[in-house]
Amino acid sequence: MHVQDGASSAASNLQDEKYPPHVHLDGRVTFRFKAPMAQRVQIEPVNGQPENNGYNGLGKAPYDMTRDEHGLWTVTTPPAVPGLHAYWLVVDGVRVNDTATKSYGGRAKACGVEVPEPGVDFYDIKDVPHGQVRMQWYYSKVTEAWRRAFVYTPPDYDDNREQRYPVFILRHGGGEDETSWVEQGRANFIVDNLIAEGKAKPMIVVMDWGQAPTPGQPLLHIPSTPPPPEMTQVTVKELIPMVDATFRTIPDREHRAMAGLSMGSVQTLYIGLTNLDTFSYLGIFSRRPMSAAEFNVAQSFGGVFTDAAAFKQQVRLFWWGAGTAEEGIYNATKADLAELAKAGIESVFVEFPGTSHEWQTWRKSLYDFAPRLFRR
Amino acid sequence: MHVQDGASSAASNLQDEKYPPHVHLDGRVTFRFKAPMAQRVQIEPVNGQPENNGYNGLGKAPYDMTRDEHGLWTVTTPPAVPGLHAYWLVVDGVRVNDTATKSYGGRAKACGVEVPEPGVDFYDIKDVPHGQVRMQWYYSKVTEAWRRAFVYTPPDYDDNREQRYPVFILRHGGGEDETSWVEQGRANFIVDNLIAEGKAKPMIVVMDWGQAPTPGQPLLHIPSTPPPPEMTQVTVKELIPMVDATFRTIPDREHRAMAGLSMGSVQTLYIGLTNLDTFSYLGIFSRRPMSAAEFNVAQSFGGVFTDAAAFKQQVRLFWWGAGTAEEGIYNATKADLAELAKAGIESVFVEFPGTSHEWQTWRKSLYDFAPRLFRR
Numbered sequence: 001m002h003v004q005d006g007a008s009s010a011a012s013n014l015q016d017e018k019y020p021p022h023v024h025l026d027g028r029v030t031f032r033f034k035a036p037m038a039q040r041v042q043i044e045p046v047n048g049q050p051e052n053n054g055y056n057g058l059g060k061a062p063y064d065m066t067r068d069e070h071g072l073w074t075v076t077t078p079p080a081v082p083g084l085h086a087y088w089l090v091v092d093g094v095r096v097n098d099t100a101t102k103s104y105g106g107r108a109k110a111c112g113v114e115v116p117e118p119g120v121d122f123y124d125i126k127d128v129p130h131g132q133v134r135m136q137w138y139y140s141k142v143t144e145a146w147r148r149a150f151v152y153t154p155p156d157y158d159d160n161r162e163q164r165y166p167v168f169i170l171r172h173g174g175g176e177d178e179t180s181w182v183e184q185g186r187a188n189f190i191v192d193n194l195i196a197e198g199k200a201k202p203m204i205v206v207m208d209w210g211q212a213p214t215p216g217q218p219l220l221h222i223p224s225t226p227p228p229p230e231m232t233q234v235t236v237k238e239l240i241p242m243v244d245a246t247f248r249t250i251p252d253r254e255h256r257a258m259a260g261l262s263m264g265s266v267q268t269l270y271i272g273l274t275n276l277d278t279f280s281y282l283g284i285f286s287r288r289p290m291s292a293a294e295f296n297v298a299q300s301f302g303g304v305f306t307d308a309a310a311f312k313q314q315v316r317l318f319w320w321g322a323g324t325a326e327e328g329i330y331n332a333t334k335a336d337l338a339e340l341a342k343a344g345i346e347s348v349f350v351e352f353p354g355t356s357h358e359w360q361t362w363r364k365s366l367y368d369f370a371p372r373l374f375r376r
Numbered sequence: 377m378h379v380q381d382g383a384s385s386a387a388s389n390l391q392d393e394k395y396p397p398h399v400h401l402d403g404r405v406t407f408r409f410k411a412p413m414a415q416r417v418q419i420e421p422v423n424g425q426p427e428n429n430g431y432n433g434l435g436k437a438p439y440d441m442t443r444d445e446h447g448l449w450t451v452t453t454p455p456a457v458p459g460l461h462a463y464w465l466v467v468d469g470v471r472v473n474d475t476a477t478k479s480y481g482g483r484a485k486a487c488g489v490e491v492p493e494p495g496v497d498f499y500d501i502k503d504v505p506h507g508q509v510r511m512q513w514y515y516s517k518v519t520e521a522w523r524r525a526f527v528y529t530p531p532d533y534d535d536n537r538e539q540r541y542p543v544f545i546l547r548h549g550g551g552e553d554e555t556s557w558v559e560q561g562r563a564n565f566i567v568d569n570l571i572a573e574g575k576a577k578p579m580i581v582v583m584d585w586g587q588a589p590t591p592g593q594p595l596l597h598i599p600s601t602p603p604p605p606e607m608t609q610v611t612v613k614e615l616i617p618m619v620d621a622t623f624r625t626i627p628d629r630e631h632r633a634m635a636g637l638s639m640g641s642v643q644t645l646y647i648g649l650t651n652l653d654t655f656s657y658l659g660i661f662s663r664r665p666m667s668a669a670e671f672n673v674a675q676s677f678g679g680v681f682t683d684a685a686a687f688k689q690q691v692r693l694f695w696w697g698a699g700t701a702e703e704g705i706y707n708a709t710k711a712d713l714a715e716l717a718k719a720g721i722e723s724v725f726v727e728f729p730g731t732s733h734e735w736q737t738w739r740k741s742l743y744d745f746a747p748r749l750f751r752r
Contacts, residue, residue: 037469093413096472125522133511146501
């Protein structure tokens with residue numbers, strides 16, 4: 001392998017395959033793939049939906065690779081936006097995954113390539129105390145199935161045995177699962193670093209699977225629609241009681257937050273706003289545009305927006321964020337928040353320049369959101 | 377999708393892709409893949425090395441798939457041996473991964489298809505108390521890198537706060553990583569079930585990465601050779617002290633076991649037998665054949681086999697296991713144990729009829745080995 005100008009093996013590569021993607025200092029990514037018999041090989045960025053402008057930090061459209069005389073196909077992208085970008089190999093017209101890189105996602109796996117952001121390291125593992133991420137299994141009577149939650153406990157959890165902690169329910173997006181916020185989002189390192197710097201309070205972060213299919217029911221595929229009632233029931237009636245029974249939590253609404261990205265942000269709206277006896281801090285990361293019927297200031301979520309004073313009393317933080325490159329989401333969010341402001345509903349909106357519907361936006365969302373929690 | 381005779385979606389499938397493999401009641405597996413432009417599509421079982429007869433429970437050689445008029449390729453294998461079998465798709469001569477199934481492995485990912493064994497459920501999740509699996513990060517001065525261990529804590533760990541537990545270091549095989557014993561082997565469910573039945577003592581099971589590359593050093597690829605000294609140092613001087621400092625262990629040799637599969641079994645031999653002040657129970661799961669120089673009763677492992685009385689005093693359990701279908705391994709193990717017996721070295725050998733160099737052998741090995749631990 002010959003890569004010029006200081007390109008280095010991407011952090012998401014499996015360590016010693018022959019042809020993992022290489023990231024150049026300027027953010028260009030070189031992909032290679034050996035396929036002597038193939039007629040056409042492409043790299044396809046896994047794009048978002050039309051409403052967020054189909055944008056992926058690697059680009060919008062598939063890249064055609066060029067074959068050399070040995071059957072090694074190569075392409076170098078233009079400089080990519082920083083972050084973890086999902087891609088497929090397309091071999092003779094079919095999407096497949098590279099065996100040389102990690103694949104992610106709960107539904108249809110896709111490979112990932114991590115493009116670093118110069119000078120940004122808040123999501124890297126550092127020489128600070130580290131919390132644990134604990135796999136916790138529990139049985140759901142609602143779905144008649146075992147579930148696995150990933151539960152982050154802060155670094156001092158096992159030492160301060162009388163200490164109790166607030167709880168933050170953090171949900172992934174469509175097609176992902178309970179592993180995503182750790183394996184792709186690096187949520188545990190972000191919270192470790194925030195706690196070490198004194199910027200966030202020690203907290204328990206609960207990452208559960210954002211699907212609740214009953215036997216024979218399909219998974220949820222339309223991330224902008226309301227979650228099925230089973231998802232709300234699992235979250236409020238099963239997950240949270242299990243966490244309160246298993247971990248040393250402060251089990252009241254003032255010490256519970258919920259946030260989610262994309263599909264998870266819609267769940268946060270529906271589950272959070274209709275269960276304000278359970279939650280008092282809400283984070284809406286990159287919410288996909290909802291229809292006028294779904295997001296209606298006068299009627300949605302049990303009419304919670306109609307009494308601004310009561311809302312302010314109950315919701316300690318109503319945080320929204322989006323990347324400027326996920327244009328459909330960014331524009332819809334700004335429009336909806338303007339409507340809410342007219343109704344007297346206060347919120348925080350944070351925009352992330354140049355990032356899209358991808359993990360870099362959500363890592364930055366978490367980094368901004370978590371320090372604001374549990375301040376009363 | 378039309379599958380006759382009660383075929384069901386394999387447990388390893390991602391839940392709702394169009395063409396995941398289906399497992400028939402008799403163990404046959406039907407694979408489908410949509411690739412209208414491809415000239416040839418195959419399913420290739422990921423085979424072992426020649427010394428274990430190149431056998432995979434799906435078969436030895438690639439299966440050619442047949443194309444229908446819509447470009448959907450299909451093949452049904454003969455009845456497979458039960459277990460989790462690794463496979464690649466081969467599209468026009470290149471190995472790739474299916475986006476419809478989970479992929480596993482630390483080095484080159486491969487997809488997996490789980491073929492159930494009728495009447496066998498010791499590795500399934502059951503309605504018993506469940507331990508946690510905790511991701512624990514620690515810094516290695518030896519390798520100058522952060523490492524992640526998966527640590528199983530038994531179901532009563534957080535409730536019985538004065539209780540201390542024995543420690544079992546459980547290592548994966550070549551090309552795998554710290555996730556493998558949980559995600560593929562289901563070690564946590566196996567130990568949960570054994571503890572619930574009163575067959576095994578509550579214990580802490582430590583699953584660390586079986587590689588210790590220093591900066592710039594490649595990973596270990598020849599599973600039958602001795603581990604590099606760094607791997608021993610990380611295990612004995614860093615991992616075990618970290619575990620003893622972090623968890624409520626009984627930190628002495630009488631309460632420590634080590635076992636591993638394939639490459640991990642060789643590590644168990646080298647690390648365990650040269651550190652008998654640290655370990656007293658050893659498990660050798662499917663050890664690949666070693667050369668006469670590497671496995672030499674008179675000389676290997678510091679001559680530990682030359683004093684049978686001292687060996688018996690120190691090694692409370694010297695357990696070996698292999699599947700009868702991994703013939704090279706099975707035969708080499710029996711031959712080497714016969715040599716050891718001549719030298720007066722006592723061991724336990726358990727064979728698993730019909731299973732090969734695959735997870736079903738190692739799940740059964742763990743299920744037999746763990747109940748024998750910490751009985752003094």
